[in-house]
Amino acid sequence: MILDLDIGNTLSKWRLKDVDTSEIRSRGAVWTREEWRPGADIPNLEVVESVRISSVARRAVLEETVQLLRQRVGAVYVASSTPEALGVTNGYEEPERLGVDRWLGVLAGYQQVGACCAVDCGSAITIDFVLPGGRHLGGYILPGLRLMKESLKLGTRNVAIDPDSEPEELLVPGRRTVEAVNHGIYMAAVSAINRVYAEVCDSEGVALPLMLTGGDARVVARGLQVPHAVWPDMVYGGLEACFPLTAAERAGRMAGAPCVPSPVALEKIRAGLAFSMLL
Ligand SMILES: Nc1ncnc2c1ncn2[C@@H]1O[C@H](COP(=O)(O)OP(=O)(O)O)[C@@H](O)[C@H]1O
Ligand SMILES: CC(C)(COP(=O)(O)O)[C@@H](O)C(=O)NCCC(=O)O
Numbered sequence: 001m002i003l004d005l006d007i008g009n010t011l012s013k014w015r016l017k018d019v020d021t022s023e024i025r026s027r028g029a030v031w032t033r034e035e036w037r038p039g040a041d042i043p044n045l046e047v048v049e050s051v052r053i054s055s056v057a058r059r060a061v062l063e064e065t066v067q068l069l070r071q072r073v074g075a076v077y078v079a080s081s082t083p084e085a086l087g088v089t090n091g092y093e094e095p096e097r098l099g100v101d102r103w104l105g106v107l108a109g110y111q112q113v114g115a116c117c118a119v120d121c122g123s124a125i126t127i128d129f130v131l132p133g134g135r136h137l138g139g140y141i142l143p144g145l146r147l148m149k150e151s152l153k154l155g156t157r158n159v160a161i162d163p164d165s166e167p168e169e170l171l172v173p174g175r176r177t178v179e180a181v182n183h184g185i186y187m188a189a190v191s192a193i194n195r196v197y198a199e200v201c202d203s204e205g206v207a208l209p210l211m212l213t214g215g216d217a218r219v220v221a222r223g224l225q226v227p228h229a230v231w232p233d234m235v236y237g238g239l240e241a242c243f244p245l246t247a248a249e250r251a252g253r254m255a256g257a258p259c260v261p262s263p264v265a266l267e268k269i270r271a272g273l274a275f276s277m278l279l
């Protein structure tokens with residue numbers, strides 16, 4: 001089995017992938033601040049031959065995790081942001097400073113559809129762009145839904161935005177505090193993504209496919225007007241592309257990669273942008 005680990009600022013996600021069949025056998029998540037100990041929701045390491053890791057947590061968390069795994073598992077691969085990989089050039093002035101989850105998302109997106117916009121709705125919401133030819137432009141970072149709520153001191157899981165609420169409901173004025181906050185931050189996230197997407201497509205002169213990942217991807221995606229795909233395993237896809245271990249991965253196939261709808265024509269994106277500026 002391959003153990004894939006995606007250590008984010010909020011949750012450490014894992015999945016077990018069968019080396020022979022490329023199937024995902026199990027998955028789970030633990031809070032990033034909690035230690036990995038027997039009994040927690042962690043995979044059985046006895047069956048693991050290799051581990052691939054993406055981590056944006058504190059250095060100490062990664063070091064402890066790697067140390068623990070190296071004692072038990074044959075091969076441990078740790079992803080890092082590099083100036084160039086898989087046909088993509090990193091747009092950061094200091095490429096190693098780009099969050100590795102963003103880098104892996106961009107690499108997975110580029111491998112799946114070529115030029116694209118990759119959005120990761122986790123603790124933070126990140127919006128990254130890669131152009132035809134593989135030039136990553138850099139991107140945008142804003143607080144995620146939960147962080148925005150916490151900054152208003154209403155950050156409990158119990159007032160989370162209902163993933164089944166219709167987007168229209170979320171966009172109307174709230175009539176109770178919790179509702180006003182939920183609708184406000186939802187509006188902030190969705191309108192930022194819509195605007196940034198249109199601005200960059202306009203200025204670069206290209207309509208880009210849009211992909212979303214992260215814990216809040218599904219709920220945020222419901223408010224977006226432009227065609228898009230949700231790809232929960234996008235960061236894992238980057239790990240598969242960087243460290244291919246199965247036959248399918250060596251052939252360039254990433255587990256759970258979605259069919260990404262074609263973007264609308266650039267003229268339509270530009271018209272929408274011009275219209276929103278007029279209002
Ligand atoms: N059951 C849940 N537990 C924690 N966060 C959740 C849950 N369901 C959705 N979320 C949302 O998902 C976000 C975490 O998403 P994730 O992509 O795992 O973040 P990160 O990679 O930063 O750890 C939280 O900030 C929260 O808004
Ligand atoms: C921006 C992030 C905090 C997002 O992390 P996440 O929400 O996935 O936990 C992470 O990608 C990170 O620590 N990046 C380093 C700074 C940068 O990308 O510029």
Ligand SMILES: [K+]
Nearest residue numbers: 120122124126
């Ligand atoms: K993120």
